[in-house]
């Protein structure tokens with residue numbers, strides 16, 4: 001009985017947070033044509049900034065659910081919301097750029 005409650009709980013939680021695809025070196029290479037010097041490490045950093053901060057108020061949206069232009073306009077607004085909610089600058093302008101580069105690069109990822 002208890003076990004099935006746990007199983008249901010896990011299912012519910014995973015249903016709310018879509019599984020984000022792994023970032024690969026191929027993504028970094030593709031992204032580097034837009035953001036020169038982009039590395040796999042930076043992409044992974046952007047991904048953790050995203051998963052750690054952007055699911056506070058709503059579920060995480062898949063990077064490819066929005067276009068590059070969408071992300072460019074949404075991210076600054078959402079970072080402001082986040083920092084306001086937290087009462088401090090959790091994501092500064094440098095981190096915001098890392099986050100944005102992750103979202104845009106993965107928004108442009110070829111469909112698997």
Ligand code: HEC
Nearest residue numbers: 050053054055056057058061066074075078079081082085
């Ligand atoms: C303080 C709460 C809060 C946090 C933190 C937050 N959001 Fe949001 N987000 C909202 C609300 C409220 C909406 C819906 C209304 C709106 O669009 O302003 C929204 C809507 C969105 C949308 C849909 C908007 C559209 O037009 O498609 C996206 C995408 C989004 N958020 C991304 C993010 C990202 C990326 C982060 C992390 C930097 C983030 N959010 C953090 C509150 C938040």
